[in-house]
Amino acid sequence: MSLSSAIYQGNVYHKRFTPTVHEFRYDIYLFWIKLKELPELAQLDGFNVDQKGFLEFRRSDYLNQQGLPLEQEILAKMNALRDTLLKSVTTPINGDVYFLGQTRMLNLYFSPVNFYYVQDPLSKQFTFMLAEVSNTPWHERHYYLVDLSEQDDTQKAFHVSPFNPMDMQYKWRISQPSEHLTLTLSCYKQIKHMVASIDLHRQELTTSNLSTAKKRIPSMTLKTVGGIYWQALKLFIKRTPFYGYAKPATKKPEE
Template sequence: MNSCLYQGVLRHRRLQPKAHHFRYRIFMAWLDLDELDRLGEAGIRRNRFAAASFYDADYPLGTPLKAQVLNRLESLTGARPDGRVMLLTQLRYLGFHFNPVNFYYCYDGAGTLRWVLAEVRNTPWNERHYYAVDGQRARPLAKAFHVSPFNPMDMVYL
């Protein structure tokens, strides 16, 4: 099974308009979208209440999720990698779900990362936007979606 949990540190720092920072230890699920039917082997329930669960409805691209991710990526870039698609996400824990961003890592048949599809949500309004990030070369991306009240829209992500 390729799916697993990753642990790490989430950091944020803002200097204006008021200085603010935080640093938290976190863990996230790294899921092979071809293995969603096998999540029960890892103790993760699908579409059912549990300590840890994966609900298809939390991922609005639709089902089957892998095909829908590739459809969205193709509509944004013209590319459709033919390999594995891995999802870095927060699961539901005891029915609670807070997931402001999902990352879909799209590989070619040789196992080379080709694209990352970032699904960004502005939590209060439950709106979503998708950014396609080239896995082979860094390119600036224009900000196209309002998330933070502290950052203007005329920005570029590097």
């Protein structure tokens, strides 16, 4: 079967510039899933949808606040954020939604961030991206909406790393997903403090490519969790300033 869904393989890179210098790079793979194709993907050997297995895409792991089908909920979330954050955008956000992120592996789910791209039905260009950010170990989520034609700076609004202050600006640089996909997030507080990026290349989502990816990195979930705490330990040893967790204020409905 011919699918728009795919596997993206490449690396994630982080570098801190101040007050301590620190950088790392890991190999990763992420799934690129056209949500309308989930019924077809459920027929693919080695890829489970809402059914336990080595690898499973489980609906309840994503957003899941309104009891809607995932694509419908994502579009509702985007339009709610558009109404409050992107007032210059006057037309409703609509189109096919693509997911870029991790699934459950070995029945374990953890993903620091998931990305949802909307493809315009006429131009076929990707017009908006919703970032679903989770923090560890507080299990909270926050959403950032980016207009891909503008990619304006965003005020940081959610505590993630205890080694970054809250009063920062995010600068997004997001490519159009194709054979090559890049996404860079730079964190500023007057000067650039940190940059995080992914640099990925597309592969067809086939049983063979899926098997190869799983053999290369048997559990992205465990690798991600382990990597976060390992790098945090290194930053602690380097005496990087620590910013304690503060519970967020009561959220508005659109957050």
